[in-house]
């Protein structure tokens with residue numbers, strides 16, 4: 181005989197399962213949000229405890245017999261709201277669904293979306309979301325816990341940022357996360373703005389002309405939008421919404437996918453926008469996002485990464501200075517340098533250093549071949565992405581290596597240096613490996629537009 185409570189328990193059990201099922205659905209997609217990925221996608225242990233250093237921390241303890249001298253952290257701002265343009269397009273798509281109530285009966289997805297509240301306003305335009313503040317405060321606390329000697333009270337912190345509001349706000353949040361004990365030097369300025377370092381791409385005329393303002397430069401991205409993979413996604417979404425496929429295009433579908441990613445990152449909810457997509461669709465849309473990153477910020481064009489050599493050299497100038505100061509037993513003038521920029525700041529720099537480079541370029545027609553690509557922007561530059569250089573002074577007797585060594589961490593995980601496949605390098609070896617960039621990459625020359633040679637024309 182069945183217990184009496186069984187029948188009554190069933191529906192409530194099903195209700196209990198519902199959020200679980202939704203959570204599973206979003207977990208299925210959230211790995212494919214590209215540059216709109218939560219930082220937790222690359223460090224899932226933070227979902228349980230945002231201050232935990234995670235399972236990788238044990239393996240990335242300070243190298244034995246070494247003391248950190250300088251830490252340089254390049255950060256992407258935390259979780260942000262959509263840009264005004266994205267909000268406008270989402271509003272348009274939503275309004276279009278609201279105008280078709282008749283179709284709703286056979287289209288539960290369309291009905292759910294019509295019931296969804298369009299709460300984004302254009303004035304939010306790319307600003308830092310409350311979650312973005314938490315991203316930064318927590319990151320600051322984790323870095324301080326990992327490098328207590330550097331973040332000790334009264335050490336000097338240099339904090340610089342891009343001029344964008346979300347970056348300045350991220351800098352302030354990072355600072356708050358550290359607590360009041362650090363010194364900011366003599367001036368009272370909390371965050372110093374330096375766009376020539378953090379937004380070098382805006383200042384590079386050649387990049388602007390060749391890539392940013394050049395429609396043909398994104399031809400692979402545009403071709404993929406019109407290609408068979410996107411076509412399939414378009415048809416599926418159109419049918420789920422009971423819209424004629426002609427009324428949709430890749431940009432609108434991308435905006436719907438963005439809405440799914442923003443609602444998760446900003447509000448920690450799985451919105452009805454997500455129900456339009458399967459995991460297969462998400463992979464296609466991730467590739468579209470990665471294609472754009474690749475051609476605009478990555479290996480697609482040399483100028484993308486060459487424009488970052490100003491930042492690369494600045495990093496090594498400060499490392500040099502710290503080494504010099506250490507050698508002459510002076511206090512390190514800048515033990516902590518934290519700079520806040522964009523995905524567009526980090527991605528070119530990582531490309532300049534040769535990281536995440538696939539054997540073949542990402543193209544419109546090699547989606548399947550690139551299934552296991554290294555260049556996945558969601559893994560490289562999610563919100564609050566951080567690239568950290570740590571310079572150590574090591575006790576020679578115990579290491580029998582050079583005194584000065586360097587580690588690099590991306591998103592709090594040690595990176596393998598390309599020249600050695602190791603997670604630590606002597607400073608000399610590192611500089612040697614990047615000698616050509618350090619000596620021969622000059623921002624001014626790299627970024628100068630090729631001039632028409634008037635003299636040559638005259639002589640013709």
Ligand SMILES: *[C@@H]1O[C@H](CO)[C@@H](O)[C@H](O)[C@H]1NC(C)=O
Nearest residue numbers: 372373374375376377490494
């Ligand atoms: C930005 O940083 C560069 C390199 O350190 C420096 O030369 C420049 O003066 C800085 N600009 C501002 C506005 O602080």
Ligand SMILES: *[C@@H]1O[C@H](CO)[C@@H](O)[C@H](O)[C@H]1NC(C)=O
Nearest residue numbers: 389390391394395396397398
């Ligand atoms: C635009 O990009 C295409 C493709 O890379 C290139 O051939 C062309 O020279 C670029 N145009 C300008 C004005 O830089």
Ligand SMILES: *[C@@H]1O[C@H](CO)[C@@H](O)[C@H](O)[C@H]1NC(C)=O
Nearest residue numbers: 199200203227447448449450
């Ligand atoms: C986000 O939502 C999940 C699932 O509903 C929940 O377990 C988690 O605690 C939430 N996280 C935050 C930071 O609110």
Ligand SMILES: *[C@@H]1O[C@H](CO)[C@@H](O)[C@H](O)[C@H]1NC(C)=O
Nearest residue numbers: 596597598599600601602613
């Ligand atoms: C590093 O490891 C990869 C894969 O194991 C190998 O292909 C590469 O040649 C190694 N590089 C060096 C410098 O040892």
Ligand SMILES: *[C@@H]1O[C@H](CO)[C@@H](O)[C@H](O)[C@H]1NC(C)=O
Nearest residue numbers: 631632633634635636637639
């Ligand atoms: C311009 O062309 C002339 C003749 O070909 C050459 O001698 C000169 O070096 C060129 N100038 C520049 C700035 O490239």
